[in-house]
Amino acid sequence: MKIVENDITYSKIVNDILTNDDFCKLKYIEHHATNKYAHSIRISHRAYKIAKFLKLDSIAVARAGLLHDFAISKNGRNFKERVIETFIHPKNALEESKKRFELSDMEENIIVSHMFPFYIAIPQYLESWLVDIVDKVIGSYELLQKVFNKAIYFANIYILIIFSIIK
Numbered sequence: 001m002k003i004v005e006n007d008i009t010y011s012k013i014v015n016d017i018l019t020n021d022d023f024c025k026l027k028y029i030e031h032h033a034t035n036k037y038a039h040s041i042r043i044s045h046r047a048y049k050i051a052k053f054l055k056l057d058s059i060a061v062a063r064a065g066l067l068h069d070f071a072i073s074k075n076g077r078n079f080k081e082r083v084i085e086t087f088i089h090p091k092n093a094l095e096e097s098k099k100r101f102e103l104s105d106m107e108e109n110i111i112v113s114h115m116f117p118f119y120i121a122i123p124q125y126l127e128s129w130l131v132d133i134v135d136k137v138i139g140s141y142e143l144l145q146k147v148f149n150k151a152i153y154f155a156n157i158y159i160l161i162i163f164s165i166i167k
Helices: 002-006 008-018 021-028 036-054 058-067 079-100 105-112 126-166
Strands: none
Touching (some): 021 036, 058 105
């Protein structure tokens, strides 16, 4: 992704995660209007930039922000499965991350609390709150993008039907 290519310092911080075979599987898991891989990079990089500006632990934010959704799930989940995953994936993401990477206490809290208040873990650090908020903002944007794309799709079908009736 261009974000990673254009920010060499960020790239060095997260390279071991981005090149991990299991993490790369997130490229194939849908997440709103994108995939979990691209979503995670957006969250991680945006939160990293803000953390640097605020003089917070930008390294922990970059790494944990990238791992916040590192829960392997299957595509084609029904609505009920997606809702359930919303409430359990922070714990799963932390477990998957701990299997593959060494994490600080802060990074663990960032990962497990990123769905506050929808998950029971409470952010204990400013860095945790930062990733939580950035995830909500970008996730909302991605969700609205998906809704907008579907609306455009159905509007085009409607127009095609109208034109075929008029002809």
